[in-house]
Amino acid sequence: MRHIRGRLTPDYPMAKLTWFQVGGPAELLFQPEDEEDLAAFLAALPAEIPIMVVGVGSNLLVRDGGVKGVVIRLAARGFGSVERIGENRLKVGAAMPDKRLAAAALDAGLAGFHFYHGIPGAIGGALRMNAGANGVETTDRVVEVVAYDRQGKRHVLSHADMGYAYRHSDAPSDYIFTHAVFEGPEGDPAAIQAAMDEVQTHRETVQPIREKTGGSTFKNPDGTSAWKCVDAAGCRGLIVGDAQMSEMHCNFMINRGEATGHDLETLGETVRRRVRDGQGIELHWEIKRIGRFEPGREVAPFLDGQ
Secondary structure, eight states: OTTOOSEEEEEEEGGGGSTTOOOOEEEEEEEOSSHHHHHHHHHHSOTTSOEEEEOSSTTEEEOTTOEEEEEEEOOHHHHOOEEEOSSSEEEEETTSBHHHHHHHHHHHTBOSOGGGGGOOSBHHHHHHHTOEETTEEGGGTEEEEEEEOTTSOEEEEEHHHHOOBTTBOOSOTTOEEEEEEEEOOBOOHHHHHHHHHHHHHHHHHHSOTTSEEEEEOBOOOTTSOHHHHHHHTTOTTOEETTEEEOSSOTTEEEEOSSOOHHHHHHHHHHHHHHHHHHHOOOOOBOSEEESOOOTTOOOOOSSSOO
16 A cells, blocks of 8 residues: 555544444544545455545534444545536536535536535435435436446446436446546526525524534435334333434434433334334334444344335
């Protein structure tokens, strides 16, 4: 690895990288300088060493036993730029926060990106999970995505290759997205700004944005909203340890101060069980959970599947 220019840090505390501020250490954290550096690292890394990619940590729960292998985090310096290409397109780095993409689209006079103003994540995660809000999804704006596989080979994926569905893409799970091309129609800057302001006002009014949270905990089931299921199960405000389902928006988990990954995952699985038992509905996690449990503190899923 002597030819690698990026930063390699052993035993990095993952709690520093997540909005929940919980989780054990990563055996090794790698922050590449640029795409070339990332490709070189992947090509040199032995195949048996597992890799996990993280973004800004807004939709991530790291378990208390830490993460085995290498955690890769793309830094803003090498992967956070935006460039206008053509009249209606933007080339955007995977490390750019969603909110900054909304602002860049406003500056470029491109409509249809306002929904990103209210999503607390980065573009890499949005590409992976087809992030969306306010009736618009990532799939509506993506033209193509550049990614690197486990061997460091570069791939260009078309919109069709991404295989988007609700909060899901069919892109290979070992692909690391580095940038993407987005497209939107020309719009009136005043109207775009108004749409962004509406998104921000709604978010501040109904979501616990000033708490240690991870965004929406569960995906919406067919025909209803996850928060309605949680509320009907009597889980608004439910507490496990120092973790709580928010009183403001009960599909948000919050760390009240000293919660552990065990507290948060136990809370989520308790809610899933109560919704299943009372309503016959299976809630599925939207928050990504990674890492190992501490020995003797495993959290078994209350439902089949994840």
